[in-house]
Amino acid sequence: MDRSGISIASRAFAGILPVGLALLGAIIANTPLSLTGGIVPGPLLGLMPIYYWGLVRPDLMPPFWAFAAGLLEDVLSMGAPGVWTVSYVVAYALIDRQRDAFAGLSGFGAILGFATVCSLACASAYLVESIYYWRLAPFAPVMSVLAMSIVFYIPAAMFFGTVQRRLVGPLRGDF
Numbered sequence: 560m561d562r563s564g565i566s567i568a569s570r571a572f573a574g575i576l577p578v579g580l581a582l583l584g585a586i587i588a589n590t591p592l593s594l595t596g597g598i599v600p601g602p603l604l605g606l607m608p609i610y611y612w613g614l615v616r617p618d619l620m621p622p623f624w625a626f627a628a629g630l631l632e633d634v635l636s637m638g639a640p641g642v643w644t645v646s647y648v649v650a651y652a653l654i655d656r657q658r659d660a661f662a663g664l665s666g667f668g669a670i671l672g673f674a675t676v677c678s679l680a681c682a683s684a685y686l687v688e689s690i691y692y693w694r695l696a697p698f699a700p701v702m703s704v705l706a707m708s709i710v711f712y713i714p715a716a717m718f719f720g721t722v723q724r725r726l727v728g729p730l731r732g733d734f
Contacts, residue, residue: 573726573727574619576619576722576726576727577611577612577616577619577620577727578608578619578620578624578627580608580719580722581605581608581609581612581620581625581628582605582627582628582631584603584604584605584606584607584628585604585605585631585632585635586635587604588601588602588603588604588605588632589632589635589636599703600700600703600704601704601707602704602707602708602710602711602712603632603677603680603681603704604715605628605629605631605632605647606628606646606647606650606676606677606680606708607673607708607711607712607715607716607719608620608628608715609628609647609650609651610650610654610672610673610676610677610712611715611716611719611723612719612723613651613654613658614654614658614661614662615662615719615723616723616727617655617658622648622651622652622655625647625648625650625651626644626647626648628647629643629644629645629647629648630643630644638688639687639688639691639692640691641687641691642684642687642691643684645683645684645687646680646681646683646684647680649679649680649683650676650677650679650680653675653676653679654676660672661676670709670712670713670716673708673709673712673716674705674709674712677705677708677709681701681702681705681708684701684704685698685701
């Protein structure tokens with residue numbers, strides 16, 4: 560225990576929780592279960608924690624973990640290699656460069672901020688996949704992923720906010 564009464568193990572847990580949620584999101588998004596019977600693709604659950612903690616606590620979500628979550632998404636989705644890795648890193652670069660603008664958003668603006676980052680990630684994925692296959696990829700699947708990701712970000716952001724207020728913030732506070 561340190562002076563604040565918070566154990567080092569608790570601080571470590573709070574430090575790895577954002578990264579763990581990004582990696583878990585990539586795993587869950589690629590499970591073979593579907594509520595829609597496969598009609599609509601799953602959302603980018605790995606990108607959501609990258610966006611949220613890239614703004615709220617960038618010290619806990621460095622670019623390496625955006626790369627790792629994208630790589631895990633690529634491996635599990637069994638699509639063209641590098642599509643989501645590049646997309647997540649490009650999205651993280653936008654988050655990093657525009658952190659002040661995005662961090663100041665709340666409510667509907669925060670959702671639009673995520674929609675902007677997710678649009679860039681989906682456009683990057685579309686571009687990489689089109690280059691990989693040397694033809695224009697179908698546009699509808701990537702737009703479905705974008706729409707589902709934006710819709711699912713609303714409850715995800717509320718969940719991340721709760722995790723930040725109850726676990727990450729108090730356990731990682733500077734004393």
